Amino acid sequence: MLLRRFCFSTSKSYMNPFLPSSRSTNPLANSRSYPIFSSNFKTLRLGFHRTKSISSQGFVSVYSTNSTMDDPRGPEVVPIPHPDTSGRAGVFRALEASLGCTFSSQPIVPNPNPLIVVISGPSGVGKDAVIKRLTEVRENLHFVVTATSRAKRPGEVDGKDYFFVSKEEFVRMIEKNELLEYALVYGDYKGIPKQQIRDYMAKGCDIVLRVDIQGAATLRRILRNSAVFVFLVAESEEALVKRLIGRKTETVEALLMRVASAREELRHLKEFDYVVVNKEGDLEGSVKLLESIIDAEKAKVQQRRAII
């Protein structure tokens, strides 16, 4: 029974010993089915034309034809020691010798592509707060600093929160095609500089873009499925309004406008890939969920590949 399991696994793993699908059948990963415990001299087929025999002493014979009877030179005998006596390195070398090739140390799959994460949601939902924390806890993640023509709010830093530019300068950037996306929001321009994304992607960083719903729709048209789109919501309208009031940055008119927009913006939820509920007092939970989304995207077989 043990030998039969080994027979099956050897022929599979010889074709591609390190494919994830054959991991459980990799003879190195399952020492309990080690051939030294077999009692008879049996023949195993390896791939197309390699044949292997295992004796009761754990000796492995490798042939270059399908049949052991056809080879006048007889088998090339390579002893496979037991791991208890020769250690892992000894068994490793013996396995290499018996297969007639060295095991590759190259990564089995290439590094995942840099990912573009587009985060959007109604005003005041917590996009900035969540992204700020995400960039603190996660390495190799670059939050693209948006260019804006709006005035700086108290505490905001130029080049960190936004690139604050004049309306004239912003128009020049549009004309030179330097922006991936831009929009006029509440009378002010906001846009994403392309070069910044290219530079950080070239360094292998994932990219976080923060846009309003309108911007997300434009980016979806440009990037399609090459980026992942996340919609951030509050747990209720009530929580959202309280959060906006608490920020103390809005006039009453602006508050009313933002609340009305938030209702309309919710209709666009279905255009996103993921939704994250940013619950009151649970910023960390939202950040964790975002990290899980990024991790899952990185583990995808069919990777997204954004070209800017």
Ligand SMILES: Nc1ncnc2c1ncn2[C@@H]1O[C@H](COP(=O)(O)OP(=O)(O)OP(=O)(O)O)[C@@H](O)[C@H]1O
């Ligand atoms: N989970 C949370 N619990 C409590 N307060 C939060 C939470 N997330 C964010 N906030 C607070 O809510 C307010 C609004 O958050 P933030 O400014 O990040 O929203 P925003 O979506 O970036 O808004 P805008 O689009 O208008 O810039 C801030 O005062 C922030 O500290």
